[in-house]
Amino acid sequence: MAAAPAVLVLLGPTATGKTAVAVDLALRLGGEVISADSRAFFCGLDIVTDKPSDAERRGVPHHLIDCVPIDGSYDAMAFRADVERLVPEIAARRRVPILAGGGTLYLAAVLRGIFEGPGKCEAFRRSLDGVESSELHQRLASVDQAAAAKIHPRDRLRVVRALEVEAASGRPITEWKAEAAPLPFRFETFGLLRDRDEHRAAVEARARAMVERGLVQEVARLRGCGLTPDRQAYRSVGVPEASAYLDGAISRDEMLNEIVRATWALVRRQISWFRAQPAVSWVSAAGRSPADVAGEIAAAWLAGRESA
């Protein structure tokens, strides 16, 4: 039996330079990039997600970018299935799979695992629409005490999900979760971090650059192609803000401030999530070029291969 494929994982919060480092790594190691960015799947969200241009990709194949229509949907389970398919394909080409991005649940589905129980059911969710959150939490407590204890009553999203799983399968979500397993690959995970002040400045610069490159025009165009507030892709940092500006609800400066704020909130959530991840080799990206960072990671990766 052949050894499980080795996967280089590059994670980190937004605006740490993952994209450029991933390309550089791919060139050094002979790799292909699998994007683990939770919004880059969507066609058309180019400026919003800061997708790498053809020039920036420097000939390196990129997977899972532009594979879902703007009014479509995607989820962690689909991502896991895509990664499960792509990694052996890339390994068979004797290339290194580089899983790079900051999508927390998506990475968790691959690295930690995700239970293979019932998926989401729109009809079930709609049936709970008028019910008070506290009432839903009480219902959960009656079928899954452990889940009710762990999920805050106001975290309606999770309460509903737990009820949904129990209703569809007759088993509490707590039991399902215990069965989750990572994909059967050998992961070596590197995380990028920057100094707080520098990171904050990068977020601000990036937001400004996005607006200058035509964020508003991009969102205006997508709104004409099915990007409505009920779509998954709509909930991407920059979209609600640009929409509010287009509708005349806020000024251009307010839009920029809102984008910076939302991006920073995202960064903080990502940092919190990533910090709790086991087996991450943290690499400082503070004040360094992508090539420099990639060099350090490539050396660590190669050393790991020799000892394996």
Added chain:
RNA sequence: GCCGAGGUAGCUCAGCCGGUAGAGCACGGCCCUGAAAAGGCCGGUGUCCCCAGUUCGACUCUGGGCCUCGGCA
């Protein structure tokens, strides 16, 4: 210069008919298992502009001063 309004948390402000103060936002920490760039939880000592007076006690009342913003000159 005169008249009016105001100076309280990083910002915008609330409040106390006298018992040393609190909201929103910002900022920080955390949770997260099929929406995750989503959703949720937690965290507030600050010369209450300064000085003096009244008082057991003043951020709150009185007097003076300084500063800011309007209006009139």
